[in-house]
Amino acid sequence: MTVLIGYASEHGSTRGVAERIALRLRERGIEAEAVRLSRARDADAYEAAVIGSAIHGGTWLAEAADYVHRNAGALAQRPVWLYSVGMAKAIGGRFEALAKDPREVAELRAEVAPHGHRLFAGALRPSHLPLAGRVLYRLTRGRYGDFRDWAEIDAWAAGIAAELTAPDGRARPRTPEGGAPA
Template sequence: MLVLVGYASEHGSTRGIAERVALVLAETGIAAEARPVADVGDAGVYDAFVLGSAVHANAWLPDASRFVGRNRALLTERPVWLFSVGLARVVGGWFEAHSPEPREVSRWREELRPREHRTFAGALLKEHLPGAGRLAYRMMHGRYGDFRNWPEIDDWAQDIARSLPAGTRTTGTRTAGPARPADHGRRAS
């Protein structure tokens, strides 16, 4: 079994989460490949999908939405997990409690029937926002930094690994980059 951990990322936060999920899956013996969805040619080579996107204005990035649109029929036949990365969990309070899930995800719940959708906090640096965006973010009491919760992400990836059918373990893995992605907050054991 080969799992695509596909992503659309603007500043690298979502990419880091996707790489971490692929790494955890590989550590459990599941062949997993993290790659930008815009770079995926034949999605039919994958047996399961973990798809994620940064969220801007309550929507997934266009590359991720296009990937799902192009592969809708295939995605309805295979196991799919979705994750969104945004600021609602960083800002917290009212903003987190009242932020709906991305528009596409609501629609895809019916069409694709994903096993699960998770929302993770991302990373945000001041230079990621234009001047007006910085002002609005300050008014929401937003903070800058890396807010990814790596233990939460690891646990979710392990849940995905346990959910895959028996007999999916393999001794080899495929990666779309270095064998081990950047540390992403992992502590050495």
Template sequence: MTVLVVYGSRYGATRGIAERLAEILRSCGHQVDVQEGSALVDAKPYDAFVIGSAAYQGSWLKGPVEFVMRHIDLLADRPVWLFSSGPLGTSPTDDEGRDLLEMTRPSQFMELEEALAPRGMRVFFGALDPDRLHFLDKMVRRLPTGRRLLPAGDFRDWRAVDAWAREIAADLPGDVAQGGVS
């Protein structure tokens, strides 16, 4: 089974998740390519798709959205999984006790659920390196509220990413070897 992992990443954390998903899928016997999302990416050669993006202000980045919209009919006929990254910090809940992963589901999840019937949708914690921020994000982070909303660190849960990749691998049609990265 040939799988395309498509991602949108502003600072590299989501790209890292996409690469890790691909690594696990390969270790389980699948042929996998990883590409940054855009309308120019060709979906035709692939049997299945894992599509994700960093989420900002409740929405995916432009590239993965353009990819999906260009290929929506093809994607609707093939196995698809969607993921997002974005929440930062070590707490699974906000100050009011709400689940951060559930609260930060991008608007595209709801929009694409009916159109694509994805086999799975996940939100993962992200990472933030203040030295890589663009000027405006650096300015926001200088504010006390900005530092609280944008804490520095790598909060990605690699065990959760690996487990989800193994779920995807097990759900993909075809003969594959059991395996995976620990």
């Protein structure tokens, strides 16, 4: 089984999450490749997919949403998981609540029926923000750093691996009608 761990990343946090998920799946004997979605093969080249994007302004990067829309037919027949990476998780409160379901993810759920969506915190460095953004961030007592929770990411990857290798076939590809094949 070959699993696409596709990502769209602007500053590298999402790429790091994708690489970690791929590593954890490979440790469990699953062939997984982390690849930027602009360079990924069509989804029909894979037997499952874990697709993620950085969140900017409450939305996925166009590269990720475009890949899923272009490959919706093939993805709808495979086990798929979605994830988002952004600072909203680290900030918490209403920012986290809004980011838990980015606009595109609701659309993508209808197209590909993913097994789940997860929001992870990212990393933030001063160079990621324009001057005005850095000033505002400091005024609100924001702090810079890498906020990715590797234990949370590892646990999610372990759950995906368990579904992909489950003897009862829970994560088997779906038929066009949405159910598991007989």
